[in-house]
Amino acid sequence: DADVTQTPRNRITKTGKRIMLECSQTKGHDRMYWYRQDPGLGLRLIYYSFDVKDINKGEISDGYSVSRQAQAKFSLSLESAIPNQTALYFCATADRGYNQPQHFGDGTRLSIL
Amino acid sequence: AQKVTQAQTEISVVEKEDVTLDCVYETRDTTYYLFWYKQPPSGELVFLIRRNSFDEQNEISGRYSWNFQKSTSSFNFTITASQVVDSAVYFCALSEDSAGGTSYGKLTFGQGTILTVHP
Numbered sequence: 001d002a003d004v005t006q007t008p009r010n011r012i013t014k015t016g017k018r019i020m021l022e023c024s025q026t027k028g029h030d031r032m033y034w035y036r037q038d039p040g041l042g043l044r045l046i047y048y049s050f051d052v053k054d055i056n057k058g059e060i061s062d063g064y065s066v067s068r069q070a071q072a073k074f075s076l077s078l079e080s081a082i083p084n085q086t087a088l089y090f091c092a093t094a095d096r097g098y099n100q101p102q103h104f105g106d107g108t109r110l111s112i113l
Numbered sequence: 114a115q116k117v118t119q120a121q122t123e124i125s126v127v128e129k130e131d132v133t134l135d136c137v138y139e140t141r142d143t144t145y146y147l148f149w150y151k152q153p154p155s156g157e158l159v160f161l162i163r164r165n166s167f168d169e170q171n172e173i174s175g176r177y178s179w180n181f182q183k184s185t186s187s188f189n190f191t192i193t194a195s196q197v198v199d200s201a202v203y204f205c206a207l208s209e210d211s212a213g214g215t216s217y218g219k220l221t222f223g224q225g226t227i228l229t230v231h232p
Contacts, residue, residue, distance in 0.1 A: 090158065099146040104157060104158035
């Protein structure tokens with residue numbers, strides 16, 4: 001089983017719908033992150049969390065919200081999806097310690113029509 | 114603000130050629146970390162290497178080698194004797210220290226370089 005699991009793997013939905021992307025991990029890491037990947041732009045940070053009580057906005061948080069339900073679970077929501085949120089979304093985790101490598105899930109491909 | 118530039122959008126080589134992927138970064142901090150990740154066609158991101166700003170020694174791991182030069186703010190990645198399985202998108206990323214020494218480990222990624230190795 002994957003250490004960092006994202007669900008769903010693929011989702012097609014319509015403009016205006018509420019979407020939730022889920023991430024769970026078995027690595028026991030405190031730190032969790034959500035990124036989106038767009039062609040030619042690399043990955044950009046949406047939100048990050050150091051523990052259940054710690055949520056921080058990243059570079060491109062507008063239009064998104066998150067919930068850290070437990071140490072192992074970090075969900076990303078699009079309250080009212082719009083077409084320019086079509087992208088590949090990645091969840092990542094990292095261990096405590098200084099600048100530990102991040103470990104990524106397999107990604108969720110989201111298309112908004 | 115920190116920035117990572119991978120000027121090579123796409124590179125195409127024939128198997129067994131050597132190839133170098135360029136990465137140039139900008140940061141105001143004296144303490145920072147640099148990373149390389151590989152994204153094969155299957156889509157997952159695979160961690161390759163982490164280098165801190167105080168360690169300028171080059172590193173070699175099998176056919177992979179990394180050249181870190183603070184004087185030119187570069188952290189280049191070379192694949193020797195490339196193979197078809199090396200075909201992927203490669204990302205360079207930067208993580209800075211923050212005030213007070215607390216680091217959230219936030220990564221700033223470059224745009225990525227698409228490497229295609231032909232048989």
